[in-house]
Amino acid sequence: MARGATLDPPLPPGIGGLRARWYALRARIIADPRFQRWAAGFPLTRRIARSNTRALFDLCAGFTYSQTLFACVRLDLFGLLSDGPVPGAALAHRMGLSPEAGTRLLKAAASLGLIRGLPDGRYLLADLGAALIGNPAIGRMIEHHALLYDDLRDPVALLRGEAGPTRLGGYWPYALGDGAALEAASVASYSGLMSASQALIAADILEAYPMRRHRCLMDVGGGEGAFLAAAGRLAPALQLRLFDLPAVAHRATEQAGRAGLAGRFQAFGGSFLSDPLPPGADAISLVRVVHDHGDATVRILLKAVHAALPPGGRLILAEPMSGTPGAEPVTDAYFGLYLLAMGSGRCRTVGELTALLSEAGFRRSVEVATRRPLLTRLLVSTR
Numbered sequence: 001m002a003r004g005a006t007l008d009p010p011l012p013p014g015i016g017g018l019r020a021r022w023y024a025l026r027a028r029i030i031a032d033p034r035f036q037r038w039a040a041g042f043p044l045t046r047r048i049a050r051s052n053t054r055a056l057f058d059l060c061a062g063f064t065y066s067q068t069l070f071a072c073v074r075l076d077l078f079g080l081l082s083d084g085p086v087p088g089a090a091l092a093h094r095m096g097l098s099p100e101a102g103t104r105l106l107k108a109a110a111s112l113g114l115i116r117g118l119p120d121g122r123y124l125l126a127d128l129g130a131a132l133i134g135n136p137a138i139g140r141m142i143e144h145h146a147l148l149y150d151d152l153r154d155p156v157a158l159l160r161g162e163a164g165p166t167r168l169g170g171y172w173p174y175a176l177g178d179g180a181a182l183e184a185a186s187v188a189s190y191s192g193l194m195s196a197s198q199a200l201i202a203a204d205i206l207e208a209y210p211m212r213r214h215r216c217l218m219d220v221g222g223g224e225g226a227f228l229a230a231a232g233r234l235a236p237a238l239q240l241r242l243f244d245l246p247a248v249a250h251r252a253t254e255q256a257g258r259a260g261l262a263g264r265f266q267a268f269g270g271s272f273l274s275d276p277l278p279p280g281a282d283a284i285s286l287v288r289v290v291h292d293h294g295d296a297t298v299r300i301l302l303k304a305v306h307a308a309l310p311p312g313g314r315l316i317l318a319e320p321m322s323g324t325p326g327a328e329p330v331t332d333a334y335f336g337l338y339l340l341a342m343g344s345g346r347c348r349t350v351g352e353l354t355a356l357l358s359e360a361g362f363r364r365s366v367e368v369a370t371r372r373p374l375l376t377r378l379l380v381s382t383r
Contacts, residue, residue: 085122151341169343198226218281221289225252277308285316292345302360309383323349327374
């Protein structure tokens with residue numbers, strides 16, 4: 001079993017029931033308005049009470065925070081500050097806002113740690129805003145989230161399956177079928193977004209796992225080939241293959257030519273739901289692919305990968321995984337609702353993925369530590 005597959009050790013008999021009763025009692029006490037008022041004033045509980053109050057308010061106000069960020073990205077506020085401090089009035093003018101609206105946005109952005117105000121009325125980048133300058137793909141994802149927010153206008157209807165067609169479902173059309181008949185226009189937007197957002201993920205994977213040990217890498221569901229291009233730069237002798245929907249594979253071939261990889265790059269168009277994966281690669285990667293699909297589809301995919309690999313070949317599976325300490329809101333809240341709106345998939349634990357890999361015939365699966373497990377964790381399985 002992979003390292004980390006067991007997330008919680010089994011509790012001794014009776015301990016689980018005691019814990020549940022304690023949590024239930026605790027919840028009843030905290031729900032009492034008299035206790036809340038007392039805790040907010042008592043010196044030993046005051047800090048905890050105020051922290052919880054702030055946390056609850058942040059949950060209520062979270063949409064306004066994300067929309068503040070969205071406005072900053074859309075108006076290129078961080079780009080305007082990339083060369084140093086700028087007076088607030090000048091920023092408002094450059095963003096096309098009135099002085100009053102500009103001040104409102106700048107104060108909101110400063111309160112969220114995106115920018116920093118100076119005593120003389122100028123503003124400059126704070127740490128979070130500076131990080132966005134260094135990762136332009138994050139800005140594209142922030143703008144893309146307008147679709148998600150639209151789909152979440154009525155989350156109860158979405159959870160009950162009463163929301164009808166979603167905008168994310170239309171944006172990711174392969175989630176609603178095998179996608180083999182999709183045309184170039186249908187895949188251009190999401191393929192470009194995934195390529196742009198791949199840089200951070202690819203760097204973490206390739207730092208953790210040495211691709212030079214392999215002769216040929218095939219990236220399944222590899223989009224326009226961003227991960228393969230990164231792997232190819234680190235391993236100059238590595239032969240590169242890509243398998244994706246026909247319209248996507250065509251775009252990947254064009255990108256590989258522009259990147260100077262045409263001599264060692266080959267793209268295959270098809271659907272893993274109905275087409276076998278081409279043999280010949282001694283390593284196959286699935287980067288942010290498995291969590292897009294339900295268990296039945298994942299079983300088909302993993303069996304296809306197993307059949308395409310030679311004995312001893314490796315499957316490199318990388319994506320956000322449920323149960324990652326400190327990342328639970330990312331996998332269970334964000335991806336939980338995002339994938340629901342998309343129409344397919346869920347984040348799985350290391351244990352769930354290991355079980356699916358074993359069922360597909362892989363004899364050993366090991367987790368390899370990555371620099372930022374919140375963004376991606378890595379399982380390497382041996383055929």
